[in-house]
Amino acid sequence: MSRYGNLVKTEGHSKYFLTNTLAEHDDTMDHPFMKQIYDCSLSQEHLSRYLAGQYWMFAALEAAVGPRKAEPLLAPVYDAALERAASLDADLRYHCGRNWQKSEALRPEAAGSAQLREMLAQLAADAAADDGGERLMVHHFLQYNAVLSGGQYLKRMLNQKLELPASNKEGVSFFCFPGVPTATRVRTYLEVLDTLPLDSEPEQRPRVLAHMKLVYALALGMLDEIVPRGEFHGLAGAAEWTEAEKGVEGSGWVGEMGLAELNGNHGRGHSKRILMAIRGRILDVSKNHDAYGPKGNYSMFAGHDVTRCLTTMSLGAADLDDLEFLPVEEPQKAALAKWEARLSAQYQVMGYVAGDERRSASIAPTVDVDLAAEMIKSSAAGSGSGAAAVGGGAGGEHAAGATYPLGFTEEMAAAMGMENPHKKKNGSDVAASAAANPAEAKECPWPFMCV
Numbered sequence: 235m236s237r238y239g240n241l242v243k244t245e246g247h248s249k250y251f252l253t254n255t256l257a258e259h260d261d262t263m264d265h266p267f268m269k270q271i272y273d274c275s276l277s278q279e280h281l282s283r284y285l286a287g288q289y290w291m292f293a294a295l296e297a298a299v300g301p302r303k304a305e306p307l308l309a310p311v312y313d314a315a316l317e318r319a320a321s322l323d324a325d326l327r328y329h330c331g332r333n334w335q336k337s338e339a340l341r342p343e344a345a346g347s348a349q350l351r352e353m354l355a356q357l358a359a360d361a362a363a364d365d366g367g368e369r370l371m372v373h374h375f376l377q378y379n380a381v382l383s384g385g386q387y388l389k390r391m392l393n394q395k396l397e398l399p400a401s402n403k404e405g406v407s408f409f410c411f412p413g414v415p416t417a418t419r420v421r422t423y424l425e426v427l428d429t430l431p432l433d434s435e436p437e438q439r440p441r442v443l444a445h446m447k448l449v450y451a452l453a454l455g456m457l458d459e460i461v462p463r464g465e466f467h468g469l470a471g472a473a474e475w476t477e478a479e480k481g482v483e484g485s486g487w488v489g490e491m492g493l494a495e496l497n498g499n500h501g502r503g504h505s506k507r508i509l510m511a512i513r514g515r516i517l518d519v520s521k522n523h524d525a526y527g528p529k530g531n532y533s534m535f536a537g538h539d540v541t542r543c544l545t546t547m548s549l550g551a552a553d554l555d556d557l558e559f560l561p562v563e564e565p566q567k568a569a570l571a572k573w574e575a576r577l578s579a580q581y582q583v584m585g586y587v588a589g590d591e592r593r594s595a596s597i598a599p600t601v602d603v604d605l606a607a608e609m610i611k612s613s614a615a616g617s618g619s620g621a622a623a624v625g626g627g628a629g630g631e632h633a634a635g636a637t638y639p640l641g642f643t644e645e646m647a648a649a650m651g652m653e654n655p656h657k658k659k660n661g662s663d664v665a666a667s668a669a670a671n672p673a674e675a676k677e678c679p680w681p682f683m684c685v
């Protein structure tokens with residue numbers, strides 16, 4: 235078996251699930267609703283609908299988990315400090331008034347809330363399942379970690395939109411966890427997840443993964459109801475960095491740098507510059523000091539080669555600076571290629587790690603490399619929306635008359651022992667697959683991360 239194949243089996247459930255839901259994660263973080271937050275163009279109506287949908291979902295989740303919090307797969311991850319319904323209610327009172335629940339447009343029964351109702355129905359079904367809390371654990375893992383990690387960036391952008399200080403908590407308390415260091419809490423959660431008994435039978439992890447993809451699909455559907463997605467505008471794959479995308483000597487170019495010297499460029503103390511390497515290429519990420527600096531959610535990456543961390547979705551210090559690691563299986567090659575494409579759209583190559591020859595190795599999956607390269611060049615040049623549309627919808631062929639949420643297939647349903655859980659009367663898909671232009675992607679904390 236390949237090195238990565240062993241890695242997935244020996245290094246825990248968290249890497250297995252995060253690596254295998256990377257596409258769903260990217261679809262969520264690249265959703266046009268999220269883009270409205272990133273560029274501070276979000277309307278009050280859209281914000282209110284988003285917060286209301288999150289309130290009804292978290293209220294249902296917390297009502298379902300509470301009575302079952304002692305069950306085997308819920309007890310280790312349950313933490314009352316993570317609960318969000320009360321904070322969301324406070325935010326909605328701030329934005330919409332104390333009687334916000336009387337607004338028909340913000341209730342699950344609203345005409346434009348069919349996907350929210352599907353999420354609530356799924357939660358009700360999962361709450362009734364006699365499975366030791368397996369399905370509810372999936373909701374718990376995805377929803378709370380999304381707020382702990384990516385939600386911290388969303389809070390900063392919303393405060394900017396509201397013209398309030400970054401430290402403001404009024405109206406954005408959904409993203410605030412008083413006394414909880416969010417980045418550390420995500421790592422702790424992943425460590426606990428790795429200890430859960432999710433491999434008692436060969437089918438269990440694939441079954442849990444299938445349910446994660448279903449929950450992701452429902453969450454995407456909820457965002458679609460606020461801001462519908464259009465054609466697919468994401469990057470199908472990645473190309474190599476070219477000479478044109480390298481930094482200019484005299485403008486921060488470092489040339490070859492030893493690993494020990496790279497480790498010293500971490501943004502702490504007298505080190506104001508923050509460098510990071512991926513597959514031997516050194517990037518200057520200093521412009522995102524809030525993310526990579528000492529108090530940032532990516533601070534552990536500062537001054538290190540992060541190839542293995544990004545490829546395997548790892549937060550482990552032991553996975554930093556592994557200059558021998560290269561993925562060999564297609565899915566992992568695709569994951570690394572995608573990270574490289576995104577990073578190349580944001581940062582220039584400023585040098586190379588001495589002795590690291592991996593940059594000459596080909597890791598590109600089967601994609602239209604020429605088209606991907608054009609998109610990367612367009613992104614690096616700062617074109618906001620000039621990238622060409624590539625790719626198509628997610629998921630495979632469905633059986634006749636069967637329709638599942640985006641990314642959810644017959645095979646996943648079979649793995650879960652379910653029969654067509656979200657069939658539509660008209661046989662149409664829940665939504666078309668979509669993702670945003672990588673050039674417009676913003677920083678949001680790991681592991682639910684866009685670069």
